Amino acid sequence: MSQDHILVFDTTLRDGEQSPGASLGVSEKLIIAEQLARLRVDAIEAGFPVSSQAQFDGVRLAASQIKGPAIVALARCIDKDIDVAWEALKPAQRPRIHTFVATSKIHMEKKFRKSEDEILEMAVAGVKRAKSYCEDVEFSPEDSARTGLEFLLRIVEAAIKAGATVINIPDTVGFAMPEQFGALIRTVRERVPNIHKAILSVHCHNDLGLAVANTLAAVHNGAQQVEVTVNGVGERAGNASLEEVVMALKTRVDFYGKSTNIDTREILRTSKLVSTLMGIPVQPNKAIVGSNAFAHESGIHQDAVIKDATTYEIMSPQDIGLQSNAIVLGRHSGRHGLKMRLMELGYNLPAPELDHVYQRFLEIADRKKEVFDEDLLALMSNETMETKETWSLAYFHILSGNQTVPTATVGLTHGEETVQEAAVGDGPVDAAYRALDRMINLPVTLQDYSLRGVTGGKDALGEVFVRVRHEGVTWLGRGASTDIIEASIRAYLHALNRILAAQVPGKHE
Numbered sequence: 001m002s003q004d005h006i007l008v009f010d011t012t013l014r015d016g017e018q019s020p021g022a023s024l025g026v027s028e029k030l031i032i033a034e035q036l037a038r039l040r041v042d043a044i045e046a047g048f049p050v051s052s053q054a055q056f057d058g059v060r061l062a063a064s065q066i067k068g069p070a071i072v073a074l075a076r077c078i079d080k081d082i083d084v085a086w087e088a089l090k091p092a093q094r095p096r097i098h099t100f101v102a103t104s105k106i107h108m109e110k111k112f113r114k115s116e117d118e119i120l121e122m123a124v125a126g127v128k129r130a131k132s133y134c135e136d137v138e139f140s141p142e143d144s145a146r147t148g149l150e151f152l153l154r155i156v157e158a159a160i161k162a163g164a165t166v167i168n169i170p171d172t173v174g175f176a177m178p179e180q181f182g183a184l185i186r187t188v189r190e191r192v193p194n195i196h197k198a199i200l201s202v203h204c205h206n207d208l209g210l211a212v213a214n215t216l217a218a219v220h221n222g223a224q225q226v227e228v229t230v231n232g233v234g235e236r237a238g239n240a241s242l243e244e245v246v247m248a249l250k251t252r253v254d255f256y257g258k259s260t261n262i263d264t265r266e267i268l269r270t271s272k273l274v275s276t277l278m279g280i281p282v283q284p285n286k287a288i289v290g291s292n293a294f295a296h297e298s299g300i301h302q303d304a305v306i307k308d309a310t311t312y313e314i315m316s317p318q319d320i321g322l323q324s325n326a327i328v329l330g331r332h333s334g335r336h337g338l339k340m341r342l343m344e345l346g347y348n349l350p351a352p353e354l355d356h357v358y359q360r361f362l363e364i365a366d367r368k369k370e371v372f373d374e375d376l377l378a379l380m381s382n383e384t385m386e387t388k389e390t391w392s393l394a395y396f397h398i399l400s401g402n403q404t405v406p407t408a409t410v411g412l413t414h415g416e417e418t419v420q421e422a423a424v425g426d427g428p429v430d431a432a433y434r435a436l437d438r439m440i441n442l443p444v445t446l447q448d449y450s451l452r453g454v455t456g457g458k459d460a461l462g463e464v465f466v467r468v469r470h471e472g473v474t475w476l477g478r479g480a481s482t483d484i485i486e487a488s489i490r491a492y493l494h495a496l497n498r499i500l501a502a503q504v505p506g507k508h509e
């Protein structure tokens with residue numbers, strides 16, 4: 001590996017998926033993994049296989065389908081974790097087991113009640129076991145930023161001696177400051193005698209808003225791999241954002257002198273895909289991928305940008321794949337046009353699914369003359385490809401107004417039969433949800449409801465995200481339509497169908 005090259009390790013599917021309220025189905029994970037491969041990340045951390053059947057299946061599927069990037073599975077330094085991780089990773093072209101143990105005083109004492117020597121033994125045993133399965137082994141001393149320096153250096157050296165090929169230094173709780181974290185990385189480089197035998201990696205959290213700054217400080221001090229997520233999603237305040245780290249390195253190559261393999265023109269598309277599938281919107285002023293990131297409001301700026309973009313733009317919008325809202329499809333676009341556009345957006349559909357999506361596309365194109373990429377993404381996220389639709393929407397009728405009691409009549413098909421219920425509520429959505437509850441009869445509470453216009457204009461597609469809670473677990477539902485009541489019904493139904501699909505006997509969790 002060249003000294004001037006930084007490896008990008010994406011953990012959107014593992015750490016990112018631990019974002020509160022984000023839950024991805026297995027086929028959604030695969031769609032994201034395929035897009036990450038197109039973005040040309042060097043490694044994809046696909047999950048934590050021992051933690052659930054769904055996590056195992058997600059890693060397994062990525063391992064068998066994705067070519068190019070290394071596929072990584074997380075495991076504690078525990079035999080069973082490592083064995084299960086390997087089981088899931090086996091089909092991968094480039095498998096990597098990522099094993100970790102907590103090394104900070106507070107974690108060792110409170111979580112494990114173990115001494116430094118005992119933790120070091122666990123680490124060495126874990127790395128050796130992983131190495132017995134696979135050549136590429138990453139080791140992380142969890143909570144490194146709060147770990148005693150001498151112990152950190154000792155455990156890193158021991159892990160490399162045991163066979164670790166990548167050493168990752170995580171700031172698990174987002175506690176580090178940039179100068180301090182940079183100095184830590186420099187110290188690891190200078191004082192661990194065998195460090196040249198491994199790739200030095202960092203993994204920063206954003207609790208104080210410093211994940212990207214800490215990551216860049218580490219790169220400046222010799223880190224060779226960055227662990228990041230798309231849109232910065234992740235536990236609590238999230239991880240270092242892929243697009244910010246990559247574009248900082250690219251834009252300030254004069255300062256860092258480093259390059260990555262990333263095809264930056266795929267950045268925006270990846271951001272939108274992840275946002276839609278996870279149901280986590282991107283704030284408008286978010287660096288790089290926010291909707292305002294390249295918008296110039298002030299007249300003086302606009303005027304100057306028209307004369308020469310570099311007056312106020314340090315990056316070009318084309319570099320991240322932003323095109324000025326080109327109309328992509330309309331009513332007269334054929335099935336082939338739709339298929340090609342969907343492939344460019346990351347969806348490769350087999351014929352039967354394409355037929356189904358095409359029908360939904362025509363319904364939307366009929367009501368809305370111009371269909372944008374955003375509309376297609378919303379439509380696709382509404383296609384519950386892996387969720388068996390136990391109940392599907394047949395029809396609905398709403399009576400609403402400011403001087404009447406909102407009433408909804410909803411018809412659902414369930415197998416061969418169609419059932420119908422009516423209910424009144426505070427508003428049309430409430431009434432419709434009550435009607436659905438009467439038919440489906442699952443004990444759920446609605447935790448969150450949000451509606452957004454997918455594109456501008458009065459005929460815009462409305463996209464609804466709901467989060468419902470059932471037996472202590474939160475489920476995401478999505479729905480899109482030019483009619484916001486329909487989008488609302490579809491979103492709620494999607495969430496309920498997901499819960500029902502997970503309850504099918506034989507599907508273990």
Ligand SMILES: [Zn+2]
Binds near residue numbers: 015172235
């Ligand atoms: Zn993390």
